[in-house]
Amino acid sequence: VQLVESGGGSVQPGGSLRLSCAASGFTYDRYIITWFRQAPGKEREGVSCIVGRDSSTYYADSVKGRFTITRDNAKNTVYLQMNSLKPEDTAVYYCAATFWRGRAEYGLGLSYENWGQGTQVTVSS
Numbered sequence: 001v002q003l004v005e006s007g008g009g010s011v012q013p014g015g016s017l018r019l020s021c022a023a024s025g026f027t028y029d030r031y032i033i034t035w036f037r038q039a040p041g042k043e044r045e046g047v048s049c050i051v052g053r054d055s056s057t058y059y060a061d062s063v064k065g066r067f068t069i070t071r072d073n074a075k076n077t078v079y080l081q082m083n084s085l086k087p088e089d090t091a092v093y094y095c096a097a098t099f100w101r102g103r104a105e106y107g108l109g110l111s112y113e114n115w116g117q118g119t120q121v122t123v124s125s
Contacts, residue, residue: 001025003033003095008119017121021082021095027029028052028071029114032100032107035069037091037121046108047093051100052076053061058098063089066119083122092118 007019029044034049048059048069057069068081078095096112 001097001098002053003114005093005095005115005119008093008125010119010122012125013086013123015085015123016081016083019078019082019093019095019119019121021078021116023076023078023095025098026097028073028076030101031097032073032098032104032108032110033095033097034110035078035080035093035095036111036120037089037093039088039091042091044094045091048080049104050105051102051104051107053101056104058107060108082121083090085121088122090121092120116119 002024004022029052031052032049035047036044037047038044050057050069066084071078094117098112099116
């Protein structure tokens with residue numbers, strides 16, 4: 001399993017970014033892919049997930065209504081569209097994958113064994 005993130009950068013508050021997670025080496029419909037983030041001095045936080053089996057999604061309360069997770073099957077890529085960004089969204093964002101065919105609402109609490117290298121998102125004026 002290989003996961004490669006891209007799309008991070010610096011943006012002003014209120015701006016937008018789209019992160020990409022290119023996935024390979026596994027059967028997508030048997031896995032869940034989740035975006036996590038970790039800010040300096042803080043614990044890692046689950047942000048959003050998408051279940052491969054049915055494309056169901058789930059969001060942390062902190063990003064609900066601002067972030068959208070989608071997938072492109074043809075490109076084996078999962079996206080995280082981030083709008084209305086706030087300084088508190090500043091973190092390194094990682095995508096992770098694990099075998100899961102259950103409900104998306106449990107996705108942020110699962111144990112993940114496959115991780116990307118991370119991409120930095122900085123929101124600052």
